[in-house]
Amino acid sequence: MKADPTDQQRLLELQDLDSRLSRLAKREHELPERAALAGLDADRARLRADVASLRGTLEDVQAELRRVESDVDSVTARAAKEQERMLTTSDAKQAAAFDREIESLRRRQSDLEDLELVIMERVEEHQAAVNGVAGELEELEQRRADAEHAVGAALQDIAAERTIAQTSRATLAAGLPEELVALYERQRGRYGFGASLLRRGVSEASGVALLADELASVRAAAPDDVLLCPSSNAILVRTAESGL
Numbered sequence: 001m002k003a004d005p006t007d008q009q010r011l012l013e014l015q016d017l018d019s020r021l022s023r024l025a026k027r028e029h030e031l032p033e034r035a036a037l038a039g040l041d042a043d044r045a046r047l048r049a050d051v052a053s054l055r056g057t058l059e060d061v062q063a064e065l066r067r068v069e070s071d072v073d074s075v076t077a078r079a080a081k082e083q084e085r086m087l088t089t090s091d092a093k094q095a096a097a098f099d100r101e102i103e104s105l106r107r108r109q110s111d112l113e114d115l116e117l118v119i120m121e122r123v124e125e126h127q128a129a130v131n132g133v134a135g136e137l138e139e140l141e142q143r144r145a146d147a148e149h150a151v152g153a154a155l156q157d158i159a160a161e162r163t164i165a166q167t168s169r170a171t172l173a174a175g176l177p178e179e180l181v182a183l184y185e186r187q188r189g190r191y192g193f194g195a196s197l198l199r200r201g202v203s204e205a206s207g208v209a210l211l212a213d214e215l216a217s218v219r220a221a222a223p224d225d226v227l228l229c230p231s232s233n234a235i236l237v238r239t240a241e242s243g244l
Contacts, residue, residue, distance in 0.1 A: 001226040003180045008237050011184055011195035017169040028158050033150040040144040047137040058126040065119045072112045079105040184235055193234035200243040205232035219244050
């Protein structure tokens with residue numbers, strides 16, 4: 001294949017743009033801001049699970065407190081009813097029986113009220129635990145929102161750079177011979193590089209110095225001959241820096 005040396009040299013600009021696009025894709029894939037967000041997502045999932053678990057325990061203790069409060073109310077009402085019956089009876093034995101029942105109910109009421117206080121303290125402790133973790137979660141949600149914003153801003157920057165590079169690439173490629181661009185694209189698709197500058201006998205795409213016989217072939221080629229690099233398989237671009 002033949003191509004104007006100037007067009008061949010412009011392939012290096014095309015390669016630079018493609019390399020820039022590759023770097024942008026890698027940067028987007030390995031975005032540090034996204035990794036930070038993923039870490040916060042993991043923390044959020046853990047804290048949400050902790051809050052759910054603590055709230056479940058709190059609800060259990062609150063239900064236990066309601067049962068004890070209901071028992072206290074029942075015992076208190078029963079003691080009041082027995083007191084009423086004792087006051088209205090004229091039978092001494094019956095009155096004594098009521099009195100014993102009332103005493104037993106009062107002891108039961110006292111025990112239940114003591115238990116009620118213990119459970120109320122547990123409710124307060126569990127509520128404090130829920131509030132503490134919920135506060136951590138709220139603070140983390142704010143940090144996560146900031147991290148999400150940082151990811152969005154970074155992606156916008158990458159998208160803007162990509163648009164500029166893609167526009168420049170399209171304009172550059174449109175000004176080059178189709179056959180030359182097709183060869184460039186084919187070699188880049190197969191080997192990763194479409195064009196490689198030969199600088200002082202070294203192919204920049206591979207970093208490998210051409211052998212003596214390879215350099216002899218390059219020197220013998222016409223300026224408009226399109227050559228392929230023996231080490232990188234990219235189009236070998238010759239300039240005044242090539243050392244030929």
